[in-house]
Amino acid sequence: MRLPVWLAQHLAALRALLVLTAVVGLAYPLLLVGVGRIPGLSDRAAGSMTPVGSTLIGQSFTDAAGDPVPRYFQSRPSAAGDGYDPTATGASNLGPEDVVDTPARQSLLTRVCTRSLAVGKLEGVDGSRPYCTGDGVGAVLAVFHRDGFTGPITRVVSVNQTGTPFTATYRGVTVEPATGGQDYRALGGVITPIRGDAPDRPVVPADAVTAGASGLDPHISPAYATLQAPRVARERGLDLAGVQGMITAHTRDFLGERGVNVLDLNLALDGR
Known part of the structure; x- marks a missing residue:
């Protein structure tokens, strides 16, 4: 039917x-x-969870004031929320042409310069970088020409410094400090980064001063780990060669690059 x-x-x-x-x-x-x-x-x-975090998600090793804990290897910077926030994963989306500070935020260049000086101070090495001033901001001038982009220079402003400029003169013209909130590009200034005399290869590696795309990267480069090894060995009373051996033991290939898992390495040091 x-x-x-x-x-x-x-x-x-x-x-x-x-x-x-x-x-x-x-x-x-x-x-x-x-x-x-x-x-x-x-x-x-299983998430690679440990009692103090996940080895797949980066984290900071800082104290309550946000300062690095000297006995631990430090992770790379993070732009995810307040740092390594899984609910706000992402990059700063600032590019290499972001070199002028504004009242609302620091430029990418100044962030890199500031971080490099801080890492250099922590590790006791030269933290200088090309296009950075000695006080850790972007070494950038707004250069004004008589005929717009050509002709004699009539005025020069250090756009990221409201105090004493990093250089007194530029091509014979006295350099002025910036006035807060002034947009010198809109006024006709040609934005001109100044390289300075920093070494071509800075002592502080790039991953120590730039955030990863996800903001959650649990790895650092072997170069950054090696830079931190003397401090960690000194703070823990360990032999430097032994700490360097632990770095080598925790170095893995990661997406075509060699990386050191910071949490794994710090846990191994604590266990030792």
Whole structure:
């Protein structure tokens, strides 16, 4: 006997519901659980949690005031929220042409310069970088020409400094300090970064002064870890060669680059 159309449609819908429930609600989750048990993936599927965090998500090793704890290796900077906030993952989205500070925020260049000086001070090394002033801001001038972009220079302003400019003159013209909130580009100034006499290869590595794209990077470069090794060895009373050996032991290939997992390394030092 042929079923009524309305009943046939309801039975078809019920069959589809049962099949999809079995496939999507049972088979697919069980398949993913099985994949998560594959050797090499099981630790990542479990989240790599430790009592003090996850080795897959970076974190800061600072005190209540936000200062680095000297006995620990430090992570790279983070632009995620207040730092390593998984709910605000992301980059600053500032590019290499972001060199002029504003009342609302520091430029990317000044952030890099400030961080480099801070790392240099912490590690007892030269924190200078090209295009940075000695006081840790972007070494940038607004150069005014008589005919707009050409002709004799009539005025020069150090746009990121309201105090004494990092250089007294530029091509024979006295350099002025900036006036807070003034947009010198809009006034016709040609924004001109000044390289300075910093070394071509700064002592402080790039990953020590720039944030990762996700803001959650748990790794640092071997170069940055090596820079920190003398401080950590001194603070912990350990042999420097032993600390360097631990860096090597915790260095892994990560997306085509060599990286050191900071949490893993610090936990190994605490265990030692």
